[in-house]
Amino acid sequence: MASPSLFLCFILPIFFSISSTVSTNSEGNALHALRIRLSDPTNVLQSWDPTLVNPCTWFHVTCDSNSHVIRLDLGNSNISGTLGPELGELRHLQYLFK
Incomplete structure (x- = not known):
């Protein structure tokens, strides 16, 4: 049986990594639906490509340090x-259009 420290050192970081990706991808899906x-x-x-996991690389999209969309x-x-x-x-959107 795995020890609790093994879980905290190896499994938990993987969970947070996947959780962050899913969150970012849901924002990308939302932006693609808007497009x-x-x-x-x-x-x-044209740069709003739904196959990219991170919409923070798209033109006209600004993200915070946690890769959440904060501005369009x-x-x-x-x-x-x-x-x-x-x-x-x-x-996390704070600013929409202009």
Whole structure:
């Protein structure tokens, strides 16, 4: 049987790593769903690739030190459309558009 210290040293860090990835991926999924709702005639959102785990690398997306999306800056980009419930997945969002 594994000792508690083995769990804390090896298993727990793996759990937190996976948990962080899932959280970040849910934010990426939410942003991709938003992209689908929007009309983007000049392809400003072309970097919003749902196959990338981390949306923090996408243009017009700013993240905090924990890789949570905190800002979407899409002002003056000629984007139109409706916002949807998927924005609720962006729990750390502080700034939306411009």
